[in-house]
Amino acid sequence: MKIAIASGKGGTGKTTLSVNLSVMISEKLNTEITLIDLDVEEPNSKLFIEAEKQKEEIVNVMVPRWDKDLCDNCGKCKNICEYNALVGLKNSVMIFPELCHNCYLCSDFCPQNALPMVPMKIGVITEYAKGKLKFAEGRLDVGIEQAVPMIKATKKYAQGDSFVIFDSPPGTAHPVIESVSGVDFVILVTEPSPFGFNDLKLAIETMRVLKKSFAVVINRANDEFKDINEYCEKEKIDIIAEIPDKKEIASMYSKGKLFYDEISVPLMKIYDYIKGKKWEK
Amino acid sequence: MGKIKEVVIISGKGGTGKTSVTASFAVLERENCIVADCDVDAADMHLLLKPDFRNKKDFYSGKEAVITPELCINCGKCEEVCRFDAIFQNEVSYYVDPLKCDGCKYCVYVCPVDAIEMKDRHSGYTYISTIKTGATMVHAELKIGSDNSGKLVAEVKDLAKKSAKMLKKEYIIVDGSPGVGCPVLSSLSGAKFVVFVTEPTVSGLHDLKRVYELVSKFKIKSGCIINKADLNRDMTEKIKEYLKAENIKLLATVPYSEYFKKSLREHKTIVEYEGDDEELQNIKLKIRNAWDKIKEVLK
Numbered sequence: 242m243k244i245a246i247a248s249g250k251g252g253t254g255k256t257t258l259s260v261n262l263s264v265m266i267s268e269k270l271n272t273e274i275t276l277i278d279l280d281v282e283e284p285n286s287k288l289f290i291e292a293e294k295q296k297e298e299i300v301n302v303m304v305p306r307w308d309k310d311l312c313d314n315c316g317k318c319k320n321i322c323e324y325n326a327l328v329g330l331k332n333s334v335m336i337f338p339e340l341c342h343n344c345y346l347c348s349d350f351c352p353q354n355a356l357p358m359v360p361m362k363i364g365v366i367t368e369y370a371k372g373k374l375k376f377a378e379g380r381l382d383v384g385i386e387q388a389v390p391m392i393k394a395t396k397k398y399a400q401g402d403s404f405v406i407f408d409s410p411p412g413t414a415h416p417v418i419e420s421v422s423g424v425d426f427v428i429l430v431t432e433p434s435p436f437g438f439n440d441l442k443l444a445i446e447t448m449r450v451l452k453k454s455f456a457v458v459i460n461r462a463n464d465e466f467k468d469i470n471e472y473c474e475k476e477k478i479d480i481i482a483e484i485p486d487k488k489e490i491a492s493m494y495s496k497g498k499l500f501y502d503e504i505s506v507p508l509m510k511i512y513d514y515i516k517g518k519k520w521e522k
Numbered sequence: 523m524g525k526i527k528e529v530v531i532i533s534g535k536g537g538t539g540k541t542s543v544t545a546s547f548a549v550l551e552r553e554n555c556i557v558a559d560c561d562v563d564a565a566d567m568h569l570l571l572k573p574d575f576r577n578k579k580d581f582y583s584g585k586e587a588v589i590t591p592e593l594c595i596n597c598g599k600c601e602e603v604c605r606f607d608a609i610f611q612n613e614v615s616y617y618v619d620p621l622k623c624d625g626c627k628y629c630v631y632v633c634p635v636d637a638i639e640m641k642d643r644h645s646g647y648t649y650i651s652t653i654k655t656g657a658t659m660v661h662a663e664l665k666i667g668s669d670n671s672g673k674l675v676a677e678v679k680d681l682a683k684k685s686a687k688m689l690k691k692e693y694i695i696v697d698g699s700p701g702v703g704c705p706v707l708s709s710l711s712g713a714k715f716v717v718f719v720t721e722p723t724v725s726g727l728h729d730l731k732r733v734y735e736l737v738s739k740f741k742i743k744s745g746c747i748i749n750k751a752d753l754n755r756d757m758t759e760k761i762k763e764y765l766k767a768e769n770i771k772l773l774a775t776v777p778y779s780e781y782f783k784k785s786l787r788e789h790k791t792i793v794e795y796e797g798d799d800e801e802l803q804n805i806k807l808k809i810r811n812a813w814d815k816i817k818e819v820l821k
Contacts, residue, residue, distance in 0.1 A: 249564045251700050252537010256725065282701035283534055283732060285725040323585065323627050344605050344626035383735045386672070386704035411536055411700060412563030414664060414671045418621060434786050436541065436566040443564060447666045451621070466787055488753075488778075495754035497724035 249440030251411040254460035259408035265501035267374035292371035301360035311355035427455040433466040461486035482507035532698035534729030544697040545570040555693040558682040559661040560709040573651030585640040591615040593637035600629035672704035722757035745771035750778040773812040
């Protein structure tokens with residue numbers, strides 16, 4: 242079973258939940274689990290997990306390179322690129338690899354094979370292991386604009402694993418869609434505030450468009466703001482667990498410490514909920 | 523009036539208080555600014571500033587392929603060339619999943635019967651509104667699953683610049699996008715000053731370093747607000763050392779306070795929240811000073 246932990250808003254506790262849940266499952270419940278950090282622009286899971294590095298893989302995307310000697314200036318590539326990554330000038334071709342979306346169109350259409358596709362590094366995936374926990378992190382190089390290919394490559398590390406948690410990026414755009422694609426279930430983490438509530442509604446709408454089954458976990462739960470509880474009840478969305486708002490938890494988080502013992506009750510609720518689901522094959 | 527001064531507030535990490543700080547600056551500057559919400563993926567600033575959502579406009583960005591089923595001969599060439607796995611076959615014909623289509627147009631070129639055409643992709647809305655202080659705010663709504671919020675961010679920034687010129691406003695105050703990728707790059711373009719809002723946590727510092735790596739490439743003047751500073755004093759010191767080493771101006775250290783949550787629940791910025799309590803007065807003063815420091819640098 243593959244679970245994505247996501248949220249519309251950043252800073253609600255996606256990583257907190259992902260790392261504490263994964264380590265609790267591997268260490269306390271002695272169960273094999275894979276955690277994949279897909280927040281490739283700002284991957285943070287590793288800050289909380291002490292684990293041994295297993296291997297590192299450089300992730301490349303394929304971009305065209307202009308081969309001056311083969312080019313006969315036929316001009317076929319001139320206006321072909323939808324991303325303006327390739328500009329045909331009078332006697333030369335200029336390529337802006339950072340704008341390229343790796344569609345191969347220009348390369349395949351060049352009659353002289355003068356635009357071969359060559360690798361360009363966009364980031365690194367690092368794989369770690371700690372007992373029954375397998376953990377991989379995708380890290381996009383700073384200044385690289387395309388997060389989606391990095392997310393795709395990182396997801397492959399979970400191939401064949403039976404129990405996987407994906408720590409997803411925030412938002413509702415393509416990176417999130419790529420992260421939740423193919424997963425069985427999505428846990429949406431929110432916080433009880435007008436910001437949290439607004440972004441949760443966006444995230445719920447996204448999951449509905451994608452036809453994903455999902456439920457909600459409320460982090461930093463308090464009694465002051467109950468709009469989310471009322472909304473979920475009305476919309477018939479399960480709130481699986483509420484993690485209490487405690488300054489000690491915030492303080493442990495600030496130091497990069499795990500605290501699954503402090504929140505074992507809500508974590509076990511989440512675990513039981515996932516286990517109790519009837520997964521469609 | 524001098525040049526328009528654009529101040530962009532970013533954080534790398536979510537949940538550090540970026541939007542609360544941005545909205546506070548906007549309220550302090552009253553009508554003398556244009557406010558722009560570039561966190562289009564999860565826009566929240568409207569909850570604090572109460573724009574009237576006037577002047578709604580459709581936003582189109584990029585294109586998507588559409589197959590006409592009556593023309594499709596099911597040869598499958600389009601599926602073969604699609605690098606985005608966006609083309610599937612149903613009982614009648616091939617079809618394109620718009621959520622996956624990247625708009626590269628490769629399929630259009632290989633279709634032997636011209637059954638595929640490119641259509642403008644409707645990816646959201648922009649708004650030019652008036653907020654509760656009387657200032658103009660530019661904001662947006664991204665349609666779910668849009669390929670690239672960076673383009674919408676660029677549009678919001680463009681509209682904000684035009685509004686500032688037309689209305690002769692001195693400042694543009696921008697709530698920036700999260701992360702280190704395309705959207706935040708878009709929100710930084712043209713900035714005269716960047717404010718980092720961070721928190722003293724391992725992830726706060728980690729994300730600050732990554733986003734500063736990006737900002738330093740643009741050589742923009744920058745300053746930092748450490749929010750929730752008393753949550754972890756050692757980490758706050760570490761962040762201060764980092765700021766010093768990188769020559770980033772420390773604008774304020776703000777303590778962890780329930781007043782942020784309280785004011786947010788009432789849909790108010792903290793600078794508008796009323797009360798005689800010393801803790802609240804202290805925070806309000808710190809934020810006011812931070813904004814004054816930024817204006818001083820931009821003089």
